[in-house]
Amino acid sequence: MKLLLTSGGIRNASIHKALLDLLGKPIEECAALCIPTAGYGHPMGSPEGAWRFVTGRRSICPMVELGWKSVGLLELTALPSIGAARWEPWVRGADALLVNGGDALYLAHWMRESGLAALLPSLEHTVWVGLSAGSMVMAPMVGEAFIETRPPITGEDRALGIxxxxxxxxxxxxxFDENTMACAEKWATEIGGLAYAIDDQTAIQVVDGEVQVISEGNWRCFAG
Structure with missing residues (x-):
């Protein structure tokens, strides 16, 4: 799987170009599935917020409204009730998965429960486009500052580690007074491993393990 991990969506020309390069063809020729699940786990999430995401009504965080050939809705909490034989072809048929923000650990839980997490390694050509928590979920951990919902059973800060x-x-x-560089430095110390602080004009591209920062804004790498 190819990853485009953003803070604020496809916010500028550089991130847009990176998305096109990962897709390998124009957006208008690509099918996408949008995943709103993470929003339901966050205290600021709402049905209205989910609707704005899936209908492309959030112009400050461009994702769904980019001109895709088709866009479908994939709600992860529904998948365990219908079985993988039905939903896997939908995922495999998508060029891109557009993953909303919210609570990263809630999203990680439902990615595991649904079976989507286990499927990801086999999606060689699919582009995962994360927005905020939709990007953070790919990390080993998110850090105490970003935990909104403790996962069932273990309660651990354990994201997917992809x-x-x-x-x-x-x-x-x-x-966002809690999102200053000073706060990021404190967060990185607590994380203790490799970490990036990125603004909404920045994305992190990962292809075959190679990491590239795409930015028209501010970011910082913490070596741990």
Whole structure:
């Protein structure tokens, strides 16, 4: 799987170009599935927020509204009730998975429960486009500052670990007093491993283990 891990969606020309390069063809020739699940686990999530994401009504975080050939809705909490034989072909038929923000550990839980997490390694050509928590979920851990819902049973800070670094999103976002660089430095110390703080004009691209930062804004790498 190819990863485009963003803080604020496809916000600028550089991130847009990276997406096109990963897809290997124009967006208007690509099928996408959008995944709103993470939003339901966050205290600020709402039915209205999920609707705005899946209908492309959130222009400040462009994802669904990019001009895809087709867009479908994939709600992970529904998948265990219908069986993999039905939903796997939907996922395999998509060029891109557009994954909303919210609570990363809630998303990680439902990715495991649904079976999507286990399927990801076999999706060689699919592009995972993460927004905030939709990006953080790929990390080994998210850090105490970003835990909203403790996972059932273990309660551990354990995301999917598909990449070997953690992500601090929305760096220096206006009105987010807890997202300053000083807060990111404290968070990185607690994480203790490789980590990136990225603003909404920045994305991290991962292809075959090779990591590249795509940015028209501010970011910082913490070596751990």
């Amino acid at each position: 990449v070997d670094f953690s992500i601090f999103p929305h760096l220096d976002h206006p009105g």
